[in-house]
Ligand SMILES: *[C@@H]1O[C@H](CO)[C@@H](O)[C@H](O)[C@H]1NC(C)=O
């Protein structure tokens with residue numbers, strides 16, 4: 343319905359010059375806690391004018407959230423930023439950390455004396471909107487253990503590149519690993535990513551977690567201005583004992599006191615026992631036997647005949 347009036351104005355020549363000045367996407371959407379980007383284009387001649395982003399059902403009463411200074415410099419207010427590109431005659435609005443309350447009617451506007459040229463943009467927030475990516479709010483893992491994050495995405499984004507990015511701000515985050523647009527797993531250092539295009543989910547695994555890995559991360563699409571991302575807070579639980587970290591990655595029978603670095607013992611059961619008994623054998627040969635031999639040696643050394651020294655042997659033997 344709301345698309346109709348501007349269209350009609352465009353179709354009826356000379357009805358109004360305002361609607362032709364500025365063009366917007368009509369609607370935009372992003373996931374809760376994620377971000378969205380809106381690009382509004384304008385006609386030649388409007389480059390040096392101030393552009394703004396305004397919220398409210400009616401343009402007359404809308405509240406300006408952010409505006410340019412007439413230059414190409416980015417201006418940011420709270421979670422909303424605006425940047426004009428006077429070469430491409432387009433300005434870009436980014437809204438970050440979206441909440442349900444952000445769903446509303448907005449306007450791209452250009453300030454001038456008299457009625458401002460404007461165009462309406464309906465903003466939707468939440469799952470089910472298009473071009474969207476969804477992830478868990480939080481992911482935790484134990485120190486030295488691993489964690490897995492699954493992010494879902496909408497139909498149509500299957501063959502796009504997905505990535506895992508670190509940093510408080512989405513636009514400035516550092517990409518740690520990204521897919522190639524296929525389902526092949528990509529691994530970099532301690533982080534891997536794999537896309538499942540049938541289920542429209544991709545899985546990120548972080549291994550050998552450290553305390554300093556705790557941060558804000560993002561599931562995102564092929565990184566450019568208009569692609570969405572969703573934040574995931576990563577927490578690393580300190581490892582109190584070695585045993586608490588083991589069950590998250592593989593299961594080791596509690597009764598067998600094996601070192602952490604032997605998952606083979608639990609996975610290969612019959613051979614595992616053989617391995618354990620050979621460990622005992624090796625212990626016998628390399629630890630118990632030398633200890634026994636050195637004790638024997640010490641006893642022999644103490645009991646050896648000693649010339650003038652006192653208390654060499656037991657007093658009884660001297661008395662005889
Ligand atoms: C403006 O848009 C042009 C053409 O798309 C691009 O080459 C240029 O880098 C953009 N400028 C800024 C500041 O982003």
Ligand SMILES: *[C@@H]1O[C@H](CO)[C@@H](O)[C@H](O)[C@H]1NC(C)=O
Pocket residue numbers: 439510558573
């Ligand atoms: C997003 O907003 C929530 C609540 O307003 C806040 O607690 C959180 O820290 C924000 N996250 C980011 C990444 O700005």
Ligand SMILES: *[C@@H]1O[C@H](CO)[C@@H](O)[C@H](O)[C@H]1NC(C)=O
Pocket residue numbers: 502564566567568569
């Ligand atoms: C951003 O990425 C989307 C999807 O990958 C693509 O359609 C769009 O052309 C890209 N925009 C720019 C400015 O590269």
